Amino acid sequence: MDLFNTASASFDEPVSMLLACHDKVKRFCRQLNALPAHVAAHGMDAAAQQAVVQIRRYFNQAAPLHHLDEEADFFPLLRQYCPEAAADLDFLQAQHDVLHQTWAKLDAHLQALASGSLNIVDADLIARYTGLYAQHTAIEEPWFARGQAAIDAEKMAAIGKNMAARRKV
DSSP states (O other): OOOOOTTTTTSSSSSHHHHHEEEEEEEEHHHHHHHHHHHHHHHHHHHHHHHHHHHIIIIIIIOOOOOOIIIIIHHHHHHHHHHGGGHHHHHHHHHHHHHHHHHHHHHHHHHHHHHOOOOOOOOHHHHHHHHHHHHHHHHHHHHHHHHHHSHHHHHHHHHHHHHHHHHHO
8 A cells, every 4th residue: 555646646736635645534534433333343353453554554654744744835835825824724733733642642552452452442532533633624625725726836836846755765
């Protein structure tokens, strides 16, 4: 599974890439929300194990890069071109910290599930995490569209180049 390759988006269109990341976040959040019922019915079977591996990989690798793309490149330009975004951007940046902290707890929990040292899924922790992300994307996505319309093409191209560079090892 290539976490950074999407057929519908490229770094030449950074807002499309940001939205593609959100699509993946939403897909993995749906998987997280389904995990408690699945584990209750089937235990940590192969399907649950595979889902946990993919979820953990995405939220440990791609999600932090996505947040960095926003904080280092997109949000500063959005503040410049759409100053009315300031309050939402302050909230979103603070929420990145809350998402990272909540993920650290959930990641440890998922690792314990996968290793067999736990056999009960913390549905409340999952709901808290996925709820935070649902709130986050609902606020953020309209600003993606507004930023794409407001920020000049040269600066958008620079954002895309920075995003691509972050993913080169």
